[in-house]
Amino acid sequence: MKRMNIRLPFLLTLAVLLLILVACAPPVLETPTPAAMPAPEIPTINVEITADGINVPAEVPSGIVAFTLQNSGPEGSFDIARLNEGVTTDQLNEALASGDDLAALALVSLNGGASGNVDNKVIYDLAPGSYVAVSFPNAGPPIVVQPFTSGEDSGAAAPTADITVQLVDFQFALPNEIKAGQNVWQIENKGGQWHEMGILKLNEGSTVDDLIAWIESQSSDTPSGPPPFEDVAFWSPMAVGNTAWVTWDIPAGEYTVICFLPDLVGDGSPHFAHGMVRTLTVTE
Numbered sequence: 001m002k003r004m005n006i007r008l009p010f011l012l013t014l015a016v017l018l019l020i021l022v023a024c025a026p027p028v029l030e031t032p033t034p035a036a037m038p039a040p041e042i043p044t045i046n047v048e049i050t051a052d053g054i055n056v057p058a059e060v061p062s063g064i065v066a067f068t069l070q071n072s073g074p075e076g077s078f079d080i081a082r083l084n085e086g087v088t089t090d091q092l093n094e095a096l097a098s099g100d101d102l103a104a105l106a107l108v109s110l111n112g113g114a115s116g117n118v119d120n121k122v123i124y125d126l127a128p129g130s131y132v133a134v135s136f137p138n139a140g141p142p143i144v145v146q147p148f149t150s151g152e153d154s155g156a157a158a159p160t161a162d163i164t165v166q167l168v169d170f171q172f173a174l175p176n177e178i179k180a181g182q183n184v185w186q187i188e189n190k191g192g193q194w195h196e197m198g199i200l201k202l203n204e205g206s207t208v209d210d211l212i213a214w215i216e217s218q219s220s221d222t223p224s225g226p227p228p229f230e231d232v233a234f235w236s237p238m239a240v241g242n243t244a245w246v247t248w249d250i251p252a253g254e255y256t257v258i259c260f261l262p263d264l265v266g267d268g269s270p271h272f273a274h275g276m277v278r279t280l281t282v283t284e
């Protein structure tokens, strides 16, 4: 009993002291976890094509980056491409000037580009490195190449896609039916070689066979007249492993999705001949 009488007040005092210490301790500041911080907005790079060339900033972020295009120059398409390791813009220009498209192609990794898209905007997921902005006029002046570099990661999150399409050897992995209206398309090249994606509307009464016959006639001595289709949307050639996002507003109807690119790894025949052509239904 005596021992308890001594110890109890001692223990009580200790407990009170501890309570005071805890109460007076400075609060532990909680550092926000990365997940709690909102990702930065997707940076937008404005590209301008004029009669004199392409204006693009000398440096853009890497990672998720949007490019918007204003074209007051010749009509045509705009793409970006990453220069392969060790390749210079001069080497690319020399290859383009020599007219050897395959030699030029071997120097770069194509990121693709869009036509028929809403707001002329394309979102890329860029690896850091040296790039070129390329304008391909439909007619007249030659291809124009403007170098730029892709530096620090934008940190922006990838956009949310309404429709995902995977380009593989040799088909388009996408739903058979999609909803009409503005949709964000996520386009991924999951194949072993380059791919593109044309979304065409066949003329009334025309078939896929008519379309293929027309394409083949274009490189013959007797090219046939106007195409049996209308271009609705186009994603230009994209190298293996790339992903991009584009918004298209496609009205309800039946469409043909096709890749015209030659099989550079195999027999050189167009990808549609290997089966890269299909129907897409767009519903109200």
Ligand SMILES: [Cu+2]
Residues within 6 Å of the ligand: 194, 195, 196, 259, 260, 261, 271, 276
């Ligand atoms: Cu293809």
